[in-house]
Amino acid sequence: MAEFKPLDLEDRDLFLNYIGNYEFNTYEYSFLTLYFWRRMCQVEYAIIDDALIIKKTEKKPGSFFMQPIRYKDLKKTVHTLIKIKNKDSNFKSLFREIEFSFLNKLIETFGTDICICEDINNFxxxxxxxxxxxxxxxxxxxxxxxxxxxxxxxxxxxxxxxxxxxxxxxxxxxxxxxxxxxxxxxxxxxxxxxxxxxxxxxxxxxxxxxxxxxxxxxxxxxxxxxxxxxxxxxxxxxxxxxxxxxxxxxxxxxxxxxxxxxxxxxxxEDLGIKGLRKAKRSYNPVILEKKYIVDIKLDI
Incomplete structure (x- = not known):
């Protein structure tokens, strides 16, 4: 089973190598973001099937994975993550903070076995x-x-x-x-x-x-x-x-x-805080980038 390591400053080069030219629209995948919130989110990572896997454990949502970075075989990687999740009671969902492009790949791969929820307070x-x-x-x-x-x-x-x-x-x-x-x-x-x-x-x-x-x-x-x-x-x-x-x-x-x-x-994001939502909307955003919570119901 993969061993997850707490994120530290010395990991920056490895993360930049995996993330490359930052193809995300959301902010969570930048190393600066992950390092900034590493304590509150208990950010850990592992290399699984050559993919960078980031795991967080937060107060309310519990443990979850972010979307795998530079995976080769999505089905194989996700099966491995499901096995890890099934052995850890802290997990309430498999993935959070995933973008629409990755969600589509999950749907293509796993079809009706997916449970999807829009994480509206984190857009x-x-x-x-x-x-x-x-x-x-x-x-x-x-x-x-x-x-x-x-x-x-x-x-x-x-x-x-x-x-x-x-x-x-x-x-x-x-x-x-x-x-x-x-x-x-x-x-x-x-x-x-x-x-x-x-x-x-x-x-x-x-x-x-x-x-x-x-x-x-x-x-x-x-x-x-x-x-x-x-x-x-x-x-x-x-x-x-x-x-x-x-x-x-x-x-x-x-x-x-x-x-x-x-x-x-x-x-x-606005975290669902009314005052913060009003302030952010007042600057007229051109994109409200959606994020999703996903679970996959498979017996593995």
Whole structure:
């Protein structure tokens, strides 16, 4: 039986070799994402039948596999994964976080033995980068007003996270943001750990990011990455809401600074949180990338 290994920074080259030019539309398969959330999701991996198999174990959904990467024989690989699942009571479903293209391959291979559920709270919001940069037209009128209000009102400075002291300022700000938002949320506590982790190695992980300072004091920051020539991903966006328009300013400035040469910007899911869903929809996504939960009923 395959032995799964907890994900670590030293695994980055292996993952990049398997993932290649990032042919996914969702954000979960980037190494940065997996490393960022490795503790909360208990991310582990193994090489099975020459395919990269990623296993997660989360609080509510339990254990599950992500879609296999660079498999040779889908049927054989899936049969192996079903055997692993059947011996582990933590599994509630075989696959989660799978994209439509892989779902189709499962349907072609296993037909009516598949149980499928749309994971609607985890659909990814994907935006046209030019729209987020230009904020043109009536549909972005309110965002443009927020941006302009911020620019007119505050004496601000934008710094890159690679500048001296900025990364540590971002971590310190993240701690304060966490405390001001209750300081006891399960997922936010892991997010805070993730921010601290990745900021130690932002150069190795090729993280892009900016911080906004007002009167020499950090007021917000954002972190992201470019996964291929078509898409960038925003991983973190934190700000002090007392500064009117700061979120619109950070969003736009990050897009201008790092995402002008990619077509799409993935800003992840809304987790079923009404306020977050409203905020993400207000930026007019051009794609709502579906993700699926799948189980396969076979006696193996």
């Amino acid at each position: 990814d919001y994907i935006y046209d980068s030019k729209e987020l940069i230009n904020l043109a037209g009536q549909k972005f009128h309110q965002k443009k007003n927020h941006y302009n209000r911020f620019v007119r009102t505050y004496n601000y400075e934008v710094k890159d996270i690679s500048e001296k002291g900025v990364a540590s300022d971002c971590v310190e700000f993240a701690y304060k943001w966490f405390e001001s938002n209750g300081g006891n949320d399960y997922q936010l506590s892991y997010e805070l750990e993730g921010i601290e982790d990745v900021m130690k190695y932002y150069d190795i992980l090729n993280i892009k990011g900016i911080a906004v300072y007002i009167q020499d004091k950090i007021a917000g920051f954002t972190l992201g990455e470019i996964v291929n020539d078509k898409m960038g991903i925003v991983h973190v966006e934190k700000a002090n809401p007392e500064y009117n328009g700061i979120y619109a300013f950070i969003n736009n400035t990050m897009a201008k600074t790092y995402f002008s040469n990619v077509r799409y910007i993935n800003r992840q």
